[in-house]
Amino acid sequence: MAIPYVDDAVNAIGIISIALLFKYMFRTIYVAYFGPLSKIPGPKLSALSAIPLLLRGAKGKRWHWYQRELRPKYGKIVRIGPDMILVSDKDIIRQIVVKEDWPKGEFYKIFRVAPHLHTLFSTTDKAFHKERRRLLAPAFSIKYIRSLEPYMSMCIRNLNDKIDSLIQENSPTDGAVIDLYRMMVNTTLDSIGETAFGGTFNMVKEGNHPLPKEVVVELSRRIRRNGFPILKPFIKSNRYLYDFSSELIRRRRQEAGTRRKDILQIILDAGEGEAALPDIDIYEQIIEFLIGGSDTTSFSTFFVLIMLLNHPSKIHKLIEELDNEFVDLPRNELPKHEKLKKLPYLNAVINETMRLWPISLDGGSGRSPTEDKIINGVLFPKGTLVLTNFYALQHSAEYWGNDVDEFVPERWFKDDIPYDAFYPFSAGSRNCIGQNFALLEMRLIISSLLRRFRFEDIPGQDYSDIVQFVTPSLAQNEYKVRAWNRS
Numbered sequence: 298m299a300i301p302y303v304d305d306a307v308n309a310i311g312i313i314s315i316a317l318l319f320k321y322m323f324r325t326i327y328v329a330y331f332g333p334l335s336k337i338p339g340p341k342l343s344a345l346s347a348i349p350l351l352l353r354g355a356k357g358k359r360w361h362w363y364q365r366e367l368r369p370k371y372g373k374i375v376r377i378g379p380d381m382i383l384v385s386d387k388d389i390i391r392q393i394v395v396k397e398d399w400p401k402g403e404f405y406k407i408f409r410v411a412p413h414l415h416t417l418f419s420t421t422d423k424a425f426h427k428e429r430r431r432l433l434a435p436a437f438s439i440k441y442i443r444s445l446e447p448y449m450s451m452c453i454r455n456l457n458d459k460i461d462s463l464i465q466e467n468s469p470t471d472g473a474v475i476d477l478y479r480m481m482v483n484t485t486l487d488s489i490g491e492t493a494f495g496g497t498f499n500m501v502k503e504g505n506h507p508l509p510k511e512v513v514v515e516l517s518r519r520i521r522r523n524g525f526p527i528l529k530p531f532i533k534s535n536r537y538l539y540d541f542s543s544e545l546i547r548r549r550r551q552e553a554g555t556r557r558k559d560i561l562q563i564i565l566d567a568g569e570g571e572a573a574l575p576d577i578d579i580y581e582q583i584i585e586f587l588i589g590g591s592d593t594t595s596f597s598t599f600f601v602l603i604m605l606l607n608h609p610s611k612i613h614k615l616i617e618e619l620d621n622e623f624v625d626l627p628r629n630e631l632p633k634h635e636k637l638k639k640l641p642y643l644n645a646v647i648n649e650t651m652r653l654w655p656i657s658l659d660g661g662s663g664r665s666p667t668e669d670k671i672i673n674g675v676l677f678p679k680g681t682l683v684l685t686n687f688y689a690l691q692h693s694a695e696y697w698g699n700d701v702d703e704f705v706p707e708r709w710f711k712d713d714i715p716y717d718a719f720y721p722f723s724a725g726s727r728n729c730i731g732q733n734f735a736l737l738e739m740r741l742i743i744s745s746l747l748r749r750f751r752f753e754d755i756p757g758q759d760y761s762d763i764v765q766f767v768t769p770s771l772a773q774n775e776y777k778v779r780a781w782n783r784s
């Protein structure tokens with residue numbers, strides 16, 4: 298019998314491979330230069346491949362590219378990948394996020410532990426989202442969040458005591474150098490621990506706990522595993538996190554008598570019988586709250602404080618407001634949120650900071666139309682990933698005036714505030730479920746620190762050196778200031 302059979306097979310595979318390669322190249326070139334997005338301006342290479350974007354993403358510098366290079370150069374609609382667009386127009390964004398409420402794009406899948414395990418944040422399915430949001434909403438209602446104030450206050454009291462002890466140990470007259478950034482990160486982690494994980498992580502007191510660290514590792518594993526499926530068999534899920542959370546849920550289910558009235562308990566009690574969430578969903582959901590609720594709040598709170606330290610007249614105005622409001626309250630006691638939420642200057646300062654330093658530095662929410670859509674003359678083909686550039690709206694002189702880049706809390710007292718160019722918590726059905734939680738915590742931290750301590754910035758550090766992988770953080774992971782007790 299003739300032997301060249303193997304050669305024939307090899308030849309056939311070779312021919313098929315070359316044909317597939319040609320098909321791929323033809324498609325790539327067609328999509329780049331002749332497809333429906335070909336008229337949208339953007340870097341030439343981005344029309345062919347998402348690699349330029351991925352490379353910047355891997356360094357956490359996607360946001361620099363969008364905000365400092367692409368938007369100034371190409372305008373309000375930019376092609377950032379073969380099927381990806383960055384939009385910085387307020388009418389189009391409002392239409393996408395609020396009026397038409399497009400579903401999230403497929404890339405949110407990368408945050409899931411397994412493709413079928415949707416969560417509130419990562420789901421792209423509107424029906425699933427509606428049901429999950431309905432189930433979790435009671436844990437984030439204003440009334441319920443108010444009942445979490447004592448848990449948060451406990452963590453913030455620890456923060457105050459920690460700063461005080463550092464000052465006493467060093468020198469009450471010279472004060473102490475403290476890492477304000479890490480302290481904010483640690484406080485918000487403790488707060489999520491108290492409210493969703495059954496107890497504080499003691500980050501403020503002890504400086505570390507394995508759980509938050511493992512969450513960061515797990516998140517990066519998920520992104521690699523889901524982003525590059527070929528690596529899947531080599532990247533395992535996190536045993537520690539799973540065991541920790543399973544044990545927590547098991548213990549809580551078995552507890553008799555009065556249980557902690559925290560977010561975890563609300564989720565455990567949500568739905569009855571068959572409608573109750575399985576343990577794995579609860580596990581995924583509380584991990585999501587830790588990711589979505591700690592670095593976001595610490596980043597925003599840190600920036601409020603750093604903006605104030607760099608604007609002496611504004612910080613004096615806020616301290617005056619706090620001192621007048623809480624004239625009889627000893628400085629080492631925490632004000633009540635009921636009063637804080639009504640303080641105009643405090644709220645203006647928070648709004649102004651979140652306008653200048655939103656957590657969505659890198660393009661806001663990622664949405665995809667389920668059919669071809671035309672808005673204001675721009676065609677968005679079905680399935681295109683559209684990034685809604687909230688940062689650009691909040692930094693646009695067209696909407697905010699010529700002082701757009703300055704820190705001016707007073708602008709929040711004008712009559713014509715362009716709220717349709719302000720999305721710190723996104724908007725529409727996919728807005729932040731945790732915003733009342735975050736604002737409560739931010740007001741408590743800021744007011745307690747400013748009433749009790751005096752801070753001074755230490756020059757030579759760059760707070761604008763930010764990296765953003767999922768949520769933003771300071772590249773140096775620290776920022777030092779000097780703190781004294783107020784006399």
Ligand code: HEM
Pocket residue numbers: 417418419430585586587589590591593594597656657661662663720721722723726727728729730731732734735736
């Ligand atoms: C200052 C602090 C915070 C800011 C600025 C913030 C901002 C945002 C933004 C912009 C989104 C939309 C993201 C997107 O569409 O890709 C979002 C969604 C979300 N946030 Fe927050 N967030 C904060 C605090 C929190 C807290 C404290 C929690 C929970 C404890 C939380 C949980 C979530 C969840 C679960 C979603 C997804 C909601 C949904 O799709 O229905 N966030 N947040």
